[in-house]
Amino acid sequence: MNLKERLKQPQCQIGSKGFCCKNCLFGPCLLINEKSKGVCGANQELVISRNLLRFIASGTANHCGHALHMLNAINEKFPINYIENKSPKYLQNLWKKLGILPKVGYEHFKDISESLHMSSFGVSSDYKQLLLNCLKLGIIDGYYGLYLSTELEEKIYGKPKVREAFVDLGVINKDKVNIAIHGHLPIFAEAITKESRKYKDINIIGVCCNGAFLLSKLGIPQAANIILQEDVINTGLIEVMAVDLQCVMPSLSDLIECFHTKLITTNELAMMKNAIHMPIKTIKDAKIVAKKIIKIARNNKKNRNKIYEKKFEEIKNRKVKAVVGFDERIWKNINNRLKDKKIKGVLAFIGCVNARCNEKEWIKIINELKKDYVILTTGCMAFELAKNGLLDGKNIFHLGSCVNNSRIAEIFKNIANANKVKITDMPFLVSAPIPITEKCFAIGFFFASLGVDVHFGYNTILRSNKNIKNFLEKSLKKYFHSKIFLEENASNFKENLKFSF
Numbered sequence: 487m488n489l490k491e492r493l494k495q496p497q498c499q500i501g502s503k504g505f506c507c508k509n510c511l512f513g514p515c516l517l518i519n520e521k522s523k524g525v526c527g528a529n530q531e532l533v534i535s536r537n538l539l540r541f542i543a544s545g546t547a548n549h550c551g552h553a554l555h556m557l558n559a560i561n562e563k564f565p566i567n568y569i570e571n572k573s574p575k576y577l578q579n580l581w582k583k584l585g586i587l588p589k590v591g592y593e594h595f596k597d598i599s600e601s602l603h604m605s606s607f608g609v610s611s612d613y614k615q616l617l618l619n620c621l622k623l624g625i626i627d628g629y630y631g632l633y634l635s636t637e638l639e640e641k642i643y644g645k646p647k648v649r650e651a652f653v654d655l656g657v658i659n660k661d662k663v664n665i666a667i668h669g670h671l672p673i674f675a676e677a678i679t680k681e682s683r684k685y686k687d688i689n690i691i692g693v694c695c696n697g698a699f700l701l702s703k704l705g706i707p708q709a710a711n712i713i714l715q716e717d718v719i720n721t722g723l724i725e726v727m728a729v730d731l732q733c734v735m736p737s738l739s740d741l742i743e744c745f746h747t748k749l750i751t752t753n754e755l756a757m758m759k760n761a762i763h764m765p766i767k768t769i770k771d772a773k774i775v776a777k778k779i780i781k782i783a784r785n786n787k788k789n790r791n792k793i794y795e796k797k798f799e800e801i802k803n804r805k806v807k808a809v810v811g812f813d814e815r816i817w818k819n820i821n822n823r824l825k826d827k828k829i830k831g832v833l834a835f836i837g838c839v840n841a842r843c844n845e846k847e848w849i850k851i852i853n854e855l856k857k858d859y860v861i862l863t864t865g866c867m868a869f870e871l872a873k874n875g876l877l878d879g880k881n882i883f884h885l886g887s888c889v890n891n892s893r894i895a896e897i898f899k900n901i902a903n904a905n906k907v908k909i910t911d912m913p914f915l916v917s918a919p920i921p922i923t924e925k926c927f928a929i930g931f932f933f934a935s936l937g938v939d940v941h942f943g944y945n946t947i948l949r950s951n952k953n954i955k956n957f958l959e960k961s962l963k964k965y966f967h968s969k970i971f972l973e974e975n976a977s978n979f980k981e982n983l984k985f986s987f
């Protein structure tokens with residue numbers, strides 16, 4: 487069964503509205519309407535806010551874990567006073583007043599753990615407290631996750647450079663040894679790219695955020711985002727797929743049984759069935775493993791079934807040129823356009839591409855919006871825009887992987903500073919139109935904590951409860967002058983687009 491077929495499996499109708507509580511064995515309790523209560527007495531808004539907080543805690547753990555693995559690789563500790571140094575002072579004061587200023591250093595992992603604690607059976611029953619804690623985790627995600635990971639990436643490998651590069655499955659080369667790099671940590675991705683330059687027969691291609699990193703930092707072609715990862719192996723032309731952490735579908739383990747592809751895991755947290763495990767902890771390990779994997783891949787090419795080389799003729803032209811490699815330094819250009827009233831505002835389209843949604847509709851609408859707005863993009867959305875030929879480097883800017891969303895926050899901060907106003911006083915909006923992972927929600931709540939309007943275009947948790955909706959749209963306005971809202975229809979999103987500021 488492939489992804490499309492698995493998507494046809496029935497979805498739980500209660501769970502898909504966020505109304506299912508599985509936090510204890512009185513349950514699962516299904517809270518079908520706004521008057522329903524669980525066995526313990528929890529109402530719908532409590533269940534939704536607890537579920538949301540747990541979702542975001544996990545997303546935040548992913549991004550903070552990303553930074554931690556990078557720090558470990560270079561033998562450094564979490565920096566102290568990081569949030570104080572990176573965030574505007576007026577926001578720190580607001581966060582302090584609301585009781586959501588995170589703890590320092592490694593203590594922020596305690597904040598993640600306390601979120602699990604407060605959302606468990608019989609702890610907090612105040613849904614507003616739980617939602618405010620989602621914002622606290624958003625701040626942690628933003629600084630100890632996104633900012634720190636991006637800073638470490640740039641410290642080790644330097645800043646990206648604007649350049650042309652290629653995306654989509656056609657970047658696989660049937661005449662070469664193809665090595666796909668999937669996951670999120672740049673440590674191995676960069677090491678194998680460097681090592682591969684010693685060989686004429688190696689073709690490195692990226693998948694998901696490692697793909698976005700390699701594309702924007704080194705101009706390495708990106709073959710796939712999340713929904714195309716199985717298709718990469720399905721070409722039958724991949725000698726090795728090396729994966730580390732996050733967004734690697736377990737289905738790959740079964741899929742490689744049908745092909746000669748070797749699946750190699752490189753992070754101790756993420757073992758997989760049918761995979762060879764080659765652990766990488768340090769940059770030195772990465773260099774050693776890179777050499778070994780290149781050897782494995784070159785040896786494996788002879789096992790390729792030649793039928794696939796013929797079949798590849800059908801997709802070899804699926805290769806699109808894109809201008810990539812922007813970073814926060816683009817802010818001056820954007821600020822000038824704002825000052826000259828050439829644009830109405832800045833929209834960031836970030837996050838995943840969910841196969842349950844109609845991505846074509848969103849791409850069409852983003853293409854229309856680029857006439858009036860500067861569009862910033864990262865992660866799998868950036869790939870989707872590139873794949874559709876929209877990244878010409880004029881109105882839509884590719885800023886890298888999902889942890890590089892900190893570059894969007896820096897752009898917002900710099901523009902607001904230059905105009906001597908708060909971030910929330912500028913026409914900025916962040917949208918995750920078709921999210922999949924918990925990480926997308928952590929990022930969304932980070933931007934909301936900065937005072938930026940945040941849109942989700944698909945969301946099975948925030949739906950259908952008026953108190954939750956009121957808090958995220960109205961109470962947030964009171965504290966942050968921003969809102970978090972859900973609009974699943976792309977045309978309606980465009981028609982009703984207006985900023986809170």
Ligand code: BF8
Nearest residue numbers: 695733837838865866888
């Ligand atoms: O962090 S956009 S599917 S690859 S979560 Fe995953 Fe979503 Fe893609 Fe990278 Ni981001």
